[in-house]
Amino acid sequence: MTTLQPNRSKRRRQTRGNSYQNIESATNNFSEENIIGIGGNGKVYKGVFPGGSEVAVKRISHENSEGIRAFSAEISSLGRLKHRNLVGLRGWCKKEKGSLILVYDYMENGSLDKRVFECDENNTLSCEDRIRILKEVASGILYLHYGWESKVLHRDIKASNVLLDKEMNAKLGDFGLARMHDHDKVNNTTLVVGTVGYLAPEIAKTGRASTQTDVFSYGVLIFEVISGRRPIEQGKPPLVEWLWELYRKGELVSGVDPRLRGIGEVDEEKVERVLHLGLLCAHPDPKSRPTMRQVVKLLEEEKTEVDESEGEDMDMYILEKMKAKEIRCSFASLSWSDSIVIGTGR
Structure with missing residues (x-):
């Protein structure tokens, strides 16, 4: 070969x-x-x-x-x-x-979307498995953004591009849209690429991908894995909009995939924490989103602060201690109609 x-x-x-x-x-x-x-x-x-x-x-x-x-x-x-x-x-x-x-x-257990959306209740992934898989995907994205000689933007993070091996370990694949950039350079590409429902709002305006747009897509991935709903479903509000509305009502936990309650206990505190992280990742303002370093630390439940020398905009302590009221206020004046994006499905 x-x-x-x-x-x-x-x-x-x-x-x-x-x-x-x-x-x-x-x-x-x-x-x-x-x-x-x-x-x-x-x-x-x-x-x-x-x-x-x-x-x-x-x-x-x-x-x-x-x-x-x-x-x-x-x-x-x-x-x-x-x-x-x-x-x-x-x-x-x-x-x-x-x-x-x-x-x-070869990934023996196929793609994540089939295990989330196409399995009956007896074969559906448990809550613990879903959170573990999300942690593993976050680790892969962290490596793409910071762990190599160049910054790699995946640009198409979604459940169908997450594959599961024989031991059910998650691996991010399909790098057909990936692009490499020097760590200190800005991506100048203006062609809108990606999948409808996963695209950050700013892509519709600039067409420019960034680590923040990958983070937004990862937030949508959190939503679909935990809720068991696709980002866009006919006759239903967009997934991101739906979960933000549940959050405003104080009913975020009701967005959990109902099949999970049928197969065992759901740790509501842990699930809600992961969904809150998804809301931060899917914030319409890219400057308010965490970096993948912060995402991984939050998923690992570490309490340490990020070193300021790393150039992070929002340290771990702020992310860890941010109150629901503060997040709600940041969204109070937003119109989701302003965040509708047009992209290319794959």
Whole structure:
């Protein structure tokens, strides 16, 4: 298989043809029966190599220019990122007149959205599992924003892009929209990309992604995982607006997925705390949102303050002690109609 390691271009040229043939064989010639997912840039197949090694194979149309750009983005970003909560990219190959191929670690338990929205009560995730998964995703995003030589903006954080391995560990995947930036540089991209329902309000005005827009999407992820509702559902108010309204009424806990109460006790204090964090992340003012450093610390229930030298706008103590009244006041004069955004679904 073609690898992503540098200074091996000769080896890549020698193995590219065989690699594609091996992948064709592993996926039973990209059989429809092997499809395990369909995204905006192509289909994902399960593959089994000789010896039993299982992989997920993403096939991108060579005629799709958007797909080619997404392919390049995934190679340049995910190919060099290593973290326990990011999907591992094993390699890639390209057929001259056919498809672009990405090969990932196989995630036995599929995507998070299927476990949240498509499971019956007997198989639904417990409250503890949902909060654990949210912590693991936050850890992966923290690494993207601060843990590497460049700042990586994912730009499409949502439940369908969170995958679960054999042990139900969460891993953030699908880096087709990801972009890298120097830590001290501002993203100048103005093309609106992402998924409707997850986009921060400021993206509609500027088209510019940032760590704060990733944080907003993570807040929406918190909402959908805890409430069991999708961000946009026909005949219902948008998820973010609905939960803010419940908060104003003092009924935030009633937004918890009713199936959770059917499978066991719900720690209402803990769940409410996580939902409050979601409200902070989904604040319409990007300057009022926490950073992912602060999010992770809050989820880990640490009481220490963030060092001022890290340049954080809002230290841990303020986030930890912020009262409901103060949050409510900041939203009292907001019109949610001003926060409607237009984006591209994937």
